[in-house]
Amino acid sequence: MELFAVATPGLETPLADEIRALGHTPDIQLGGIGFTGGWADIWRANLRLRGATRILARIGAFRAMHPAQLDKRARRFPWADWLRPDVPIRIEATSRKSRIYHAGAIIQRFEAAIRDSLGAPIADDALVTLKIRIEDDLCTISLDTSGESLHKRGHKQAVGKAPMRETMAAMFLRECGFDGREPVLDPMCGSGTFVIEAAEIAAGLAPGRLRGFAFEQLPGFDPQAWAALRTGAATTPPLTFYGRDRDPGAIRMSHENAERAGVGGWTDFQACAFADLTRPEGPPGLVMINPPYGARIGNKGPLFGLHAAMGEVLRSRFRGWRVGLVTSEPQLARATGLPFRDPGPYVAHGGLKIRLFQTGPL
Structure with a gap:
């Protein structure tokens, strides 16, 4: 899969070094680092990267020139390969330089497509987030595999004024x-x-060792393989x-x-x-x-x-x-x-x- 580690703007270079240390070839972009990998790489990146805000998996893309075309292609998408029917989904959308420009309308069409074809519930507080981006009429679909921002390590209950993430x-x-x-x-x-x-x-110590992740709610998640990956003294x-x-x-x-x-x-x-x-x-x-x-x-x-x-x-x-x-x-x-x-x-x-x-x- 094509993966994207979201970075704090200005800190892309040290995050690229981290990703290189995990054995990947980083592609430095504005706001993050692109790299490729499978599910085990997604788990490892969420667990071990200290500088990433979240890990996105780009799961599909298609052209859409008008709302009816967007609706038709969203309903044809193989949602069952990526989402579970029993896990709530939250959808976010952005549009830039495209004929389909209303984010609310984009979200409505994807919500309907997922409800009708998969049956998964839609919830604003869902841990699993689907991110839809339309730019120059190209619709890109990404899964947020992290859930909560990765700066939340799982141990900090108290913070001071103006804390640094x-x-x-x-x-x-x-x-x-x-x-x-x-x-x-x-x-x-x-x-x-x-x-x-x-x-x-x-x-x-891995920074993500004390917390959970959205990818644990996706199809194909292997709890035993994940437990072995996160085990380390x-x-x-x-x-x-x-x-x-x-x-x-x-x-x-x-x-x-x-x-x-x-x-x-x-x-x-x-x-x-x-x-x-x-x-x-x-x-x-x-x-x-x-x-x-x-x-x-x-x-x-x-x-x-x-x-x-x-x-x-x-x-x-x-x-x-x-x-x-x-x-x-x-x-x-x-x-x-x-x-x-x-x-x-x-x-x-x-x-x-x-x-x-x-x-x-x-």
Whole structure:
């Protein structure tokens, strides 16, 4: 099948590297990565890719110039090959540069075709989603094999303000060269996302191991083969991953999230103001920071002083460590006085455009 891993815009390249590591040839496109594979590859991609938002399987395509033609060809489609009659379906549709342009009318015709030919119920809250896209009169049918967004790993019940999604955090770690063989410290850890992702990577834990997926509700799903695929013991990393935050509530939240993720034994969360930050014992590693910026704050003035103080602490106490800083404000990054390289591409995040700034060893 032709598969498509949806990426956060701006993070397609590290996701392509992940897909290449799974043995596929990635086709980098705007908003995601194309590759080919069968059902086992779909299961593996959902289970193991850290940067994908969801995995789509393109199951068919046909030309449709007018609604009657769309209706006729939708009813001829072999739905029983791809959907179960007892599993509810949700349908989404978009149209661009086509004579059939009304998304609501497209959805109505597909709903009727599936009800009449397969008998499957239609529900707005269904886990299985069928995505219909008509562009230049070509109708492409895709199945969302993931269900809930893949950033929902299954362990996080509590999040802080303006949280960074796990998929983004994992790709920023990858962009910084993190491969699980060095410590990571997040001095503004919030709900612990960077720290937990780093610990999971070091332990070889699949990001999707604690959750379910839409493909489990599709025909041909093999529970035994799936159970064998997702079975894998963690390796205990010889490292600790550190989270610090001045808010004791954030530290409590991070600790609980890490315990649910099964990495509590390899993480260390403590309440600590940035000014009191100390270098952990052991080898140098990576400091990852997602500080306040953009819409998260009002008056930016005080943040310049904060960033200058951050830079002073890191330069004086973290010699040999690398720094990765995520922000929407290049001026704030420069205020740290740290020797940042050219920033990475713009990445969409909560209505903002953010970038990764990183240094070599300090």
